[in-house]
Amino acid sequence: MKFHWFAEATYPHLPDDFPARGLSSWVNTPTELMDPVKVGETYRMFIRLMQQADRDGFDGLAVNEHHQTPFAMTPSPNLLAASLASTTENAAILIIGDSLALYNPPTRVAEEMAYLDCVSGGRVIAGFVFGTPMDSVFAYGNPPPELRDRFHEARGLILRAWEAKEPFAFNGKYTQLRYVNVWPKPIQQRPPIWVPGSGSLETWDLVIDENYCYGHLSFSGLHSAKPMVDAYWDYVAARGGDTNPHRMAFTQLICCAATDAEAEAKYYDAVRYFYRMNTLDPKFTMAPGYTTIRSQQAMAAHLRNAPNLRPEDRARAQKGEMSFWEYDEKGYIIAGTPQRVRQRVRELAKDLRIGQLIGCLHMGDLCEETAAENTHLFGTQVIPHLRDLWADQPDHWTPPISQQRIAARSSAAPKNVFEAAE
């Protein structure tokens, strides 16, 4: 099992009455609420924390792309990845991912990911995403029914650009290039490819057909995801796809501390900030044609089918109205001592058949000191105890060089034989 460090680069200084004022944290959030100097401090904090995660034994450092939102101020994941590629040694650079339809021409993605693979010594994971409606159709203006078509054309161009030995002409519907010949090429020839989704059947078909790693990247935890992830694995099996857990990624908020009481004291405010300040105007979540009707029907059925999470629970979680331990019980967070966290992560991974955990080790307005402690406890006291999970199955979805370096590093580290026998 693999563990990746992630955080939404959330602006941590929104006013407390932000949700009460009816403001949306996506697309049209007033920019007067932002101080660029503080944004810079926030970015530097995330870079320091991810450099630490590399030292603390994480398998990957995950960066993502969002636009026009204080919830995730990472318009170009490749920029953040560049800060990490040259200042870390072991962990994969997990770009999850570039919104292919938003790059013009998309050879930009082929070039920048190749650059990152070269700088990092072959540690890039190439995530290709459609982007949320807020990102891809509202902020970036793509007509919704064209988005998937643009994505697939771009994907084909990027893969061919990495593979080609000679210049070629590309005559696409959306991109025309007479001479495609990208410099540099990635060290890994073709980096592992991940495609996250939110339940669209068309995306499931894509990752099955191409044997990509699928990502269910929600922040609502086990009970919310269970019906959809189960349906996904059933779909994979029915289509004769590869059921290796290493081709399934899942996001999970993690709150580790020396004691359970300390976890509540240190993380509760930040967890509430994370959910409360991610206010989504429903108008921006539903562009006609972004999700096909077939997929809408399937997704609605999964939502109705979540027996351990009622709609009113979801609303309360979003409004910050749950107690710390209710967030934990409902699966939104996994909190407590490293012993408790490792047990709960083990259950989660087995229940959902997940081989790639994208742990959110920082959330909301958490202070750097606590995030650093979280990272250290998880890296040194949780991850080493979960390495046995899915160890019998090969992982073709993380870079070989990262796998080798992290394995060499952990075998060199002193082991607690009593805990290892757990």
Added chain:
Amino acid sequence: MIQSRMRLGDFDVRIWSGGAGPPLVYLHGFEHHPGAAPYLQRLSGDHQILAPEHPGFGASTGFDRLTDLQDLILYYRALVEGWGRGPVDLVGHCLGGMFAAELAVLAPQLVRRLVLVDPYGLWLDDAPLPDPFLLVPAALAAVKWRDPACAARETSAFDPALGDTAAEFRTINLTAASKFMWPIPDRGLARRLPYLTAPTLVIHGDADGLTPPAYEAAWAAALPHARTAVIADAGHLPMVEAEGAFIDLVEDFLNEAPWPRVPE
């Protein structure tokens, strides 16, 4: 008016047709085809009407054959040619107005007279149009109607027997419309309007908030030889809110003595 289907290459679309007289083609707006609407029935008293549902809307197929607006306009050229009635009077409402103007530019030999009703197709930086895809129902009603109570009189081609819910029908229609209206309903028509030679009438409802008054002026400026008319006490659907005034305007324009085409 009867409903039937028309097959044209890869396109298989629903059409509403009926009446007798000079041929008239009606192109509907971005929300939905109006079905056998009262105003179409009245026009069918003096005209032979063909009112196709756009590809991708409702139960009409062929949307996946369209890459851009030109593909759609060439399809409509083939449709009018295929109808075999010679030059037609062409009435386009809303998004259908954009399509009608494009067709009149592309195929002047097929358009005798052109009527544009609260058309999309132009964009003014100083008067940005409301985003129709973002309006919740109450907000849409507020800009669409002078009197939102008129909404009850609006007809639609929605047919529950076809298996879609009303919400799904709307999603299907807006998805197809977004191809030509997202993020801004301007696909370059302003550059092509100087080539428009057909005698043209542009009608606006005086209370239309979807294509507000600044756009009346923009169309008048873009088509100096066209006639413009404003219907009082009507919003984006003057043919519903002021049916009598709408029919009178259209009939007068279509029936009046020959009006020379704009010299090229």
